[in-house]
Amino acid sequence: MSARRTPREPAGEKALIAAIRRRTAGRTRSVRLGIGDDCAILRPAPGSEVVVTTDFSLEQVHFRRDWHPAESAGHRCLARGLSDLAAMGADPMAAFLSIAVPAELTVAERGSSWLDRFLNGILALASRHKVPLAGGDTAQSPLFDEVGSRQTGMVSADIVLVGSVAQGRALLRSSAKAGDILYVTGALGGAEAELLALGRNPEAFSKLKKSAPEHPHLYPEPRLAVGRRLLAQRTATAAIDISDGLSTDLAHLCEESGIAVQVDAAAIPVHPLAQKAEKDGWIPSALHFALHGGEDYELLFTASSRTKVPARIAGVPVRSIGRMKARRKGKPLMEMIRPNGKAVPLHAGGWEHFG
Ligand SMILES: Nc1ncnc2c1ncn2[C@@H]1O[C@H](COP(=O)(O)OP(=O)(O)OP(=O)(O)O)[C@@H](O)[C@H]1O
Numbered sequence: 001m002s003a004r005r006t007p008r009e010p011a012g013e014k015a016l017i018a019a020i021r022r023r024t025a026g027r028t029r030s031v032r033l034g035i036g037d038d039c040a041i042l043r044p045a046p047g048s049e050v051v052v053t054t055d056f057s058l059e060q061v062h063f064r065r066d067w068h069p070a071e072s073a074g075h076r077c078l079a080r081g082l083s084d085l086a087a088m089g090a091d092p093m094a095a096f097l098s099i100a101v102p103a104e105l106t107v108a109e110r111g112s113s114w115l116d117r118f119l120n121g122i123l124a125l126a127s128r129h130k131v132p133l134a135g136g137d138t139a140q141s142p143l144f145d146e147v148g149s150r151q152t153g154m155v156s157a158d159i160v161l162v163g164s165v166a167q168g169r170a171l172l173r174s175s176a177k178a179g180d181i182l183y184v185t186g187a188l189g190g191a192e193a194e195l196l197a198l199g200r201n202p203e204a205f206s207k208l209k210k211s212a213p214e215h216p217h218l219y220p221e222p223r224l225a226v227g228r229r230l231l232a233q234r235t236a237t238a239a240i241d242i243s244d245g246l247s248t249d250l251a252h253l254c255e256e257s258g259i260a261v262q263v264d265a266a267a268i269p270v271h272p273l274a275q276k277a278e279k280d281g282w283i284p285s286a287l288h289f290a291l292h293g294g295e296d297y298e299l300l301f302t303a304s305s306r307t308k309v310p311a312r313i314a315g316v317p318v319r320s321i322g323r324m325k326a327r328r329k330g331k332p333l334m335e336m337i338r339p340n341g342k343a344v345p346l347h348a349g350g351w352e353h354f355g
């Protein structure tokens with residue numbers, strides 16, 4: 001989008017939107033009208049209902065421009081929304097991106113601007129999951145902060161994802177039953193471990209412009225195929241994605257379902273990057289990262305004890321890590337059996353804004 005501009009001239013709003021429009025599919029099966037009018041027009045399949053989720057990606061909160069490659073910030077922005085759709089078992093219909101950027105980030109440097117690269121990250125993931133960018137809003141973010149001798153501003157992005165799901169079939173947080181088995185996909189704690197490594201040496205990550213499974217923080221993979229399969233095969237009784245950390249998101253599932261849980265710590269799949277951080281003496285406990293580290297974007301789901309749950313779903317490993325219980329007065333909402341066999345209360349210790 002920068003090819004027609006002279007090097008240090010910021011693109012205007014209209015040019016930016018036109019460039020985004022050129023890079024997105026016009027019509028698809030679910031988008032009757034995309035970028036260009038006052039609203040987009042979506043067409044859900046007959047017999048389906050529409051699900052909607054919205055997530056901020058804020059500079060200094062969800063990413064840092066001096067740590068995250070712009071492509072990763074874009075990928076993560078869309079992945080946050082897609083992961084919520086995955087947790088409901090939904091199919092993506094369209095994405096909407098509202099973004100405020102300081103003018104300097106629209107100026108090309110060596111061929112592309114920060115905003116171009118952010119969009120590259122979004123659109124690469126969008127094309128893999130066949131989700132069209134059907135609209136949004138673009139604004140200039142004011143300059144207010146001194147970085148060295150320069151004034152700069154902050155990037156704020158909000159992604160809205162619209163999806164569809166067969167009527168009455170969406171996977172909810174609120175429908176787990178006492179006696180159900182608790183499962184998790186993939187491995188946990190990797191995103192927090194990679195964030196730690198990123199903060200210690202951002203330069204080592206600065207060239208990572210493409211999605212790769214060995215980068216759980218920079219390029220998390222939303223588990224859409226797993227969610228779809230859990231719904232289609234009626235495997236799950238309830239589901240949630242892990243954005244704030246296993247302990248915090250499991251507490252949401254328990255609270256919304258009105259039940260308790262017992263987690264088997266020894267069964268939790270701990271990501272190799274968290275194990276390495278512990279081995280290298282960076283952190284005291286890899287299990288702590290797996291329990292409370294945020295942004296793994298894995299799925300946590302429950303299934304009846306009579307349901308046979310395969311060891312892999314859509315190519316992703318699935319592990320049983322506990323059992324749902326009836327709530328009892330005076331008993332904690334969440335209990336954990338430590339690897340040494342001792343039962344202890346498990347507190348929600350994941351990410352909390354204003355925390
Ligand atoms: N400002 C708000 N106004 C209205 N509803 C909100 C607001 N913030 C959150 N919610 C609603 O509260 C519920 C929980 O939101 P939350 O953001 O914690 O979702 P989540 O999926 O647990 O986390 P994540 O944001 O990481 O996806 C959702 O139904 C969400 O729509």
Ligand SMILES: Cc1ncc(C[n+]2csc(CCOP(=O)(O)O)c2C)c(N)n1
Binds near residue numbers: 063064244
């Ligand atoms: C620069 C930087 N510092 C810290 C973090 C960690 N972090 C930020 S938000 C969040 C939870 C999910 O967000 P939300 O609750 O808004 O969905 C986590 C684990 C990061 N990604 N980048």
Ligand SMILES: [Mg+2]
Binds near residue numbers: 084242
């Ligand atoms: Mg969620």
